[in-house]
Amino acid sequence: MRRAVAGPEIERLIQLLARVPGLGPRSARRAALHLIKKRESLMAPLAGAMDEVLAKITTCQVCGNLDVRSPCSVCADETREAGILVVVADVADLWALERSGAVSARYHVLGGTLSPLDGIGPDDLNVASLLARVNREGTGEVLLALGATVDGQTTAHYITELLRETGVKVTRLAHGVPVGGELDYLDEGTLAAAIRARTSL
Amino acid sequence: MRRAVAGPEIERLIQLLARVPGLGPRSARRAALHLIKKRESLMAPLAGAMDEVLAKITTCQVCGNLDVRSPCSVCADETREAGILVVVADVADLWALERSGAVSARYHVLGGTLSPLDGIGPDDLNVASLLARVNREGTGEVLLALGATVDGQTTAHYITELLRETGVKVTRLAHGVPVGGELDYLDEGTLAAAIRARTSL
Numbered sequence: 001m002r003r004a005v006a007g008p009e010i011e012r013l014i015q016l017l018a019r020v021p022g023l024g025p026r027s028a029r030r031a032a033l034h035l036i037k038k039r040e041s042l043m044a045p046l047a048g049a050m051d052e053v054l055a056k057i058t059t060c061q062v063c064g065n066l067d068v069r070s071p072c073s074v075c076a077d078e079t080r081e082a083g084i085l086v087v088v089a090d091v092a093d094l095w096a097l098e099r100s101g102a103v104s105a106r107y108h109v110l111g112g113t114l115s116p117l118d119g120i121g122p123d124d125l126n127v128a129s130l131l132a133r134v135n136r137e138g139t140g141e142v143l144l145a146l147g148a149t150v151d152g153q154t155t156a157h158y159i160t161e162l163l164r165e166t167g168v169k170v171t172r173l174a175h176g177v178p179v180g181g182e183l184d185y186l187d188e189g190t191l192a193a194a195i196r197a198r199t200s201l
Numbered sequence: 202m203r204r205a206v207a208g209p210e211i212e213r214l215i216q217l218l219a220r221v222p223g224l225g226p227r228s229a230r231r232a233a234l235h236l237i238k239k240r241e242s243l244m245a246p247l248a249g250a251m252d253e254v255l256a257k258i259t260t261c262q263v264c265g266n267l268d269v270r271s272p273c274s275v276c277a278d279e280t281r282e283a284g285i286l287v288v289v290a291d292v293a294d295l296w297a298l299e300r301s302g303a304v305s306a307r308y309h310v311l312g313g314t315l316s317p318l319d320g321i322g323p324d325d326l327n328v329a330s331l332l333a334r335v336n337r338e339g340t341g342e343v344l345l346a347l348g349a350t351v352d353g354q355t356t357a358h359y360i361t362e363l364l365r366e367t368g369v370k371v372t373r374l375a376h377g378v379p380v381g382g383e384l385d386y387l388d389e390g391t392l393a394a395a396i397r398a399r400t401s402l
Contacts, residue, residue, distance in 0.1 A: 006266070006267065006268045006269070006273065006274055006275075006296075007257075007268050007269040007270055007273075007274050009250065009253050009254050009257060009269045010254055010258075010267075010268065010269060012250050012253075013247075013250040013251065013254050016243065016246055016247040016250050017247070019243055020224075020232045020235065020236065020243075020247075021228065021231050021232050021235045022223060022224050022228035022229075022231065022232050023221075023223050023224065023232075027222065027223035028223075029296060029300070030222050030223065030293070031221045031222050031223050031224075033267070033292060033293055033296060034221065034222045035221065035251070035254075036254065036258055036267050037267075037292075039254075039255055039258060042217065042220055042221075043251055043254070043255055044255055045217055046214075046217040046218070046221075046251065047248050047251035047252050047255060049210065049213050049214040049217050050214065050236070050244055050247065050248035050251075051248050052210050052213075053210050053211055053214050053237065053240075053244070054240055054244055054245055054248060056208075056210060057211075057237055057240060065207070066207065066211075066234070066237050066238070067207045067208050067211065068207070068208040068210045068211060069208055072207065072208075073207055073208050074207075091234060091238075092231070092234055095207075095230060095234060099230070
């Protein structure tokens, strides 16, 4: 028989925590208890940080990133290379690329990928603003950092065609063997791409 | 080179989320982005639930459980068996036993175990209140649900001696093979305990 361990307020906290990615129903309970025990040093600051982000969060009018200001921290960063514009499908991809530290450029967040099956067309994505931006900023290179999926590649193809008239250089991420990856765990498509794009030593 | 993906408010949210058990630095970033995207349906209610718990949370004056009221939801539950008092080291243990649904009794939270090496003696635990409670409530059985560790067993032994004069029946959890456990992964101590406590079929 299942009973409430604690009052409805705590049960509600547990239920909401269970919806955070990375936490399940069981770890949400553990997380809630930890937050309650560390209420002064962790839960109060965390609730405060959420309130502050909730009050200030906005979508960057330039690139579509989520931040507490617009233009966002990335667009406002004067030290970034101005010539390259990295096109990503989602803010999560922008964050992942930033985490890698592999590129110091500005971004353009499409807000998804073209997906005819799901009824997502060009008008549902930030592609018009991308074209306007490339024309306005005199971008030298557009790097399409889209997933190697059907939708990602369809989107890449569409944007390449769209940007053709601007004369901007359009590049995409390389396909190949993931660093640290074992060959016998890789699919044939990746292996074929890695062979086609082989480099001299 | 590592740069801030977003403003300091969001970075602070990520750092605080990374301190929640079950989330690491990487999943905290993913959790933060999810919370930001679901700010109306998840982050705002979650921040509100935290604020509510923060405002109301208290330690139950009867048993030591954490709840938004005192006596806590467990102590106030009239449907529980009154004769049995389950002694646990920590609120986490109380929650774990409640999750199992195996017992419908009231609890007493010691707030730790005796640990001479760490300088934790009887005065640091809620043992005086346990003795008073057993005398006051006319408890029929005290079930010591303490860990099968040196400190847990030391504590169990101490409480058994303490309660001897009251004449209350003192029991402890059975040792044995965990349900679903493979014999060849078990330690000798558990196997020996399981053989000693073998039951007829």
